[in-house]
Amino acid sequence: MSTMSEEARAWVTKQVIAFIVVLGISTFLALSVNMLRSDSLPWVYERKTLKAGDMFPFVPVHAPKDPMSRNYLGLPSDKELVTIADVEADLLVLEILNVYCFSCQGQALALNDIYKLIEMRPHLKGRIKILGVAFRNTREQVKEFKKEYGILFPVMPDPEGKVEALIGPGIHIPFSLYIRRNASGSMGLIIGTHEGPVEDRQVLFDGLVTLLMKEPGSVNFDELFKRKGESQADSEEWPKTNIF
Amino acid sequence: MGADQSSELMEWLWRLLRVVLGGILIYASVEKIIHPEQFAYAILNYKFFPAESVNLLALVVPWLEFTVGIFLIAGIFEWVSVTVYNGLMVVFMALIAISLARGLNISCGCFSLDPNAEKINLLTFFRDSIMLLLGLCAYPLLFHLKPPPSVKKKQQ
Numbered sequence: 001m002s003t004m005s006e007e008a009r010a011w012v013t014k015q016v017i018a019f020i021v022v023l024g025i026s027t028f029l030a031l032s033v034n035m036l037r038s039d040s041l042p043w044v045y046e047r048k049t050l051k052a053g054d055m056f057p058f059v060p061v062h063a064p065k066d067p068m069s070r071n072y073l074g075l076p077s078d079k080e081l082v083t084i085a086d087v088e089a090d091l092l093v094l095e096i097l098n099v100y101c102f103s104c105q106g107q108a109l110a111l112n113d114i115y116k117l118i119e120m121r122p123h124l125k126g127r128i129k130i131l132g133v134a135f136r137n138t139r140e141q142v143k144e145f146k147k148e149y150g151i152l153f154p155v156m157p158d159p160e161g162k163v164e165a166l167i168g169p170g171i172h173i174p175f176s177l178y179i180r181r182n183a184s185g186s187m188g189l190i191i192g193t194h195e196g197p198v199e200d201r202q203v204l205f206d207g208l209v210t211l212l213m214k215e216p217g218s219v220n221f222d223e224l225f226k227r228k229g230e231s232q233a234d235s236e237e238w239p240k241t242n243i244f
Numbered sequence: 245m246g247a248d249q250s251s252e253l254m255e256w257l258w259r260l261l262r263v264v265l266g267g268i269l270i271y272a273s274v275e276k277i278i279h280p281e282q283f284a285y286a287i288l289n290y291k292f293f294p295a296e297s298v299n300l301l302a303l304v305v306p307w308l309e310f311t312v313g314i315f316l317i318a319g320i321f322e323w324v325s326v327t328v329y330n331g332l333m334v335v336f337m338a339l340i341a342i343s344l345a346r347g348l349n350i351s352c353g354c355f356s357l358d359p360n361a362e363k364i365n366l367l368t369f370f371r372d373s374i375m376l377l378l379g380l381c382a383y384p385l386l387f388h389l390k391p392p393p394s395v396k397k398k399q400q
Contacts, residue, residue, distance in 0.1 A: 007393035007394075008392065008393045008394050010393075011392050011393050015323055015324055018321040018323075018324040019321075019324045019327075019328070021321070022308070022311060022312060022315065022321060022324055022325070022328060023308070025311050026304060026307040026308040026310075026311045026312075027304055027307070029307045029310075029311065030303045030304045030306075030307040031303070033277070033307075034280075034303055055281045057285065058281060058282045058285045059285065060359030060360075079358075079360050080360060081359040081360050082359075083282070083359060085279075085282065184278065184279075186279060186281070186282075188281070
């Protein structure tokens with residue numbers, strides 16, 4: 001009897017050790033591979049403001065209805081819900097704005113000129129894309145805005161203000177996120193953010209080309225969108241709109 | 245059918261079952277290993293785990309599925325591998341049942357991370373119950389082929 005219970009005990013011990021080994025191997029593999037990724041943990045945040053190095057949340061949203069916007073962004077035609085991963089671009093400028101915000105209107109006009117410049121250049125067309133998100137604006141308001149200002153790049157309405165939950169608290173609009181692909185090819189790596197308008201077209205264009213061509217992390221982001229000869233104080237003097 | 249033939253048949257059945265169970269786990273794990281950031285959001289959609297644990301789960305669970313899948317196919321640590329498989333199925337089924345009861349309109353995230361994938365419904369639960377049943381079928385085979393010591397003594 002005592003031999004049997006010793007055997008049984010040994011068997012159970014062996015199974016427990018096997019379980020620990022399985023868990024250990026899985027955890028080791030998970031952590032090792034994670035270290036090789038450029039966008040390692042964390043991916044889900046608790047009310048944190050997004051910044052360079054973060055992955056843009058993979059929250060599904062309804063794809064734009066008009067075919068031109070869908071084609072421009074490279075979104076699959078058969079998908080109703082899309083995430084950032086579905087956007088076909090090497091560099092995406094995601095601009096958070098409100099159509100009634102004065103600074104946002106200036107920024108949209110600047111981005112519109114940049115959009116035209118990019119579309120005229122074969123080596124940039126299809127690589128740098130611009131997408132606006134109109135915080136707390138309806139579809140009709142966005143339509144009127146685009147018509148009035150001649151905005152050509154897609155602007156998605158966000159009447160319920162859901163983008164705030166994605167970007168995080170304490171943001172002033174216009175707010176720009178510059179998004180590229182990570183090392184494994186997934187679209188969504190934030191390489192920089194910028195609060196406030198950049199209306200100098202030359203600075204904006206040069207900045208975007210730099211972000212496209214250079215490796216993430218090798219660019220001094222603070223200097224990138226500053227006007228030549230502009231001090232830090234000058235660049236902060238714009239009417240801040242804190243709708244968030 | 246003699247005892248030897250019966251044992252041989254059970255061996256073959258067990259090999260086939262191991263490949264099926266291991267294949268299910270490996271297939272389920274691949275996309276999640278490649279895109280853990282998307283799997284993290286799939287877990288978050290269940291509104292069950294705190295955000296602090298979601299990231300770790302998204303990182304480790306796919307690799308647990310993959311490792312156990314490999315071990316099942318290779319016939320390593322068979323008892324533990326089958327038990328972990330069944331444990332995972334029970335957890336997934338519980339999450340689906342809770343989400344259905346709460347009326348959450350979400351994708352399972354089990355085999356695909358596409359947000360356009362079919363939302364969870366009773367068929368999802370039924371599918372997972374079939375996979376759990378397959379896993380439970382492993383125990384009679386294991387008891388016959390690789391019995392624990394107390395069972396072995398009784399058989400002798």
